[in-house]
Amino acid sequence: MAKANHNSALFLSSVLVLSLLIFSMAESRFLAVGGGLLKPRTPECDEVFGVRSDDTCFGITQSFNLTTTLFDSINPNLNCTALFVGQWLCVAGSA
Numbered sequence: 001m002a003k004a005n006h007n008s009a010l011f012l013s014s015v016l017v018l019s020l021l022i023f024s025m026a027e028s029r030f031l032a033v034g035g036g037l038l039k040p041r042t043p044e045c046d047e048v049f050g051v052r053s054d055d056t057c058f059g060i061t062q063s064f065n066l067t068t069t070l071f072d073s074i075n076p077n078l079n080c081t082a083l084f085v086g087q088w089l090c091v092a093g094s095a
């Protein structure tokens, strides 16, 4: 009886170790996929500018000496035809 209990405890702990192993393998796989998705990393913004009336994306890039490439990359998903007064734009940073 004591021997049977010992064996089932051994079996249970093997199952536990095995499932932890599978779980950590699945998790590292998930992290690898997540890291791949994050590759175009989120831009860092060092300075913001509040849009005033009559401001345009072009005018803002001119006054801050930004290339449109940099401006676009630090302001992802910005719709320049729908700028609104008080909208915060990133005018310095890196992407």
Ligand SMILES: *[C@@H]1O[C@H](CO)[C@@H](O)[C@H](O)[C@H]1NC(C)=O
Pocket: 063, 064, 065
């Ligand atoms: C932008 O560049 C011009 C010419 O190089 C310079 O006179 C001006 O001070 C710069 N403006 C800013 C905000 O850096």
Ligand SMILES: *[C@@H]1O[C@H](CO)[C@@H](O)[C@H](O)[C@H]1NC(C)=O
Pocket: 079, 080, 081, 082
């Ligand atoms: C940008 O905004 C304009 C005006 O609201 C809209 O017509 C256009 O579809 C928008 N473009 C994108 C890519 O969301």
